[in-house]
Amino acid sequence: MSTEKAEAIVIRQVDFSESSRVVTFFSKEFGKFSALAKGAKRLKGPFDAALDLLSRCRVVFIKKSYGSLNLLTEARLSTRFRPQPAELQRVYGGYYVAELLQGLTEDFDPDPALYDLTVETLDAFAIPDTPSSSTLVRFEILLLREIGLLPNLSECSVCGEPVAVTPKISDGRFNHWVTQGGLLCAACRKEEYSGTAISARAISLMRQLTEDNTAFGSESTQTEIAECHRFALSAITNALGRKPSTLRYIQI
Ligand SMILES: [Zn+2]
Known part of the structure; x- marks a missing residue:
């Protein structure tokens, strides 16, 4: 005691x-x-x-x-916690952050960086005109990184082949195979591995985010942010064993 x-x-x-x-x-x-x-x-x-x-x-x-x-x-x-009152999305965004911390962190397992990320995320909901969906998706991805559950964004999870993200193949698509915790290259992609396709551009956005902790740049589109969200959500759902329940009130 x-x-x-x-x-x-x-x-x-x-x-x-x-x-x-x-x-x-x-x-x-x-x-x-x-x-x-x-x-x-x-x-x-x-x-x-x-x-x-x-x-x-x-x-x-x-x-x-x-x-x-x-x-x-x-x-x-x-x-x-004082989000913009007219924007329920931000209020539920806060509840979503709370649900993820509740479900995905362990008791008495300190992570000051995750604490700071949480404060930053909740504070961002109080600032008018901050896009709430990109704030939330950033939280999902950086949370996964902090707790060690971010799928490998650099190589195919089956053959280990590096996943090249260059402008040339920017429209190339990789299948996200969440049970293996990562991406699947075109050569390894088989019928039995059902997964969500993800664009090279979304992969590159997530890599950038996890490398320098910045926010999504203004050049990232809503479609790309939604792709990153789906990618993060499969890892979150897998770890929680269910879909987060507050998610139904949020549109990304
Ligand atoms: Zn492969």
Whole structure:
């Protein structure tokens, strides 16, 4: 048992009793963890607005030994999740980010880079005119890279042949074969490997994104971003064992 401090984002809340909730955080220092927030459901509770979904806060909690519920003792709001109110897509985008962190990260497995990416993504939803779909697809791809599940974008997953992405073959297509965690070259592509076709251009966009962490450039089209999304989504669905449930409210 130890008292710990963390900078954290609220990613889930579950009612525990008449007045208490179990809150799941994604924190910079500890990764994901859950804690019992006593009195959190009371109108003038001890934690106030700090525990709203996707709020960023400074928390103090008592870390219990394995198997027992941690206890939240303090939560101070730093930033509230405030997307453009008229754009539901951004609100659901935030819920989608929370669902992916909940489903794809392990308890007490810190990843400060993933934490920073999450903050950046949620902040981007508050800026007017930031394209919400490219922000989300960027999050999907960089999240997969952080947790080590990004399919190999450089070589065929069967023969190991490098996947060349040059302007000459920019309309060349590769089949994405998600169970093998990667791409399939034309020579290896067989009927039994059903997969989604993906353009060389989309592959090159994803490579660039994972190499320099930038956003999708303005030259990337909605179709290409949607292709990258489908690619990332098959890896996400495979890892979760189901399609993310908040996805039905989002259009990419
Ligand atoms: Zn091959």
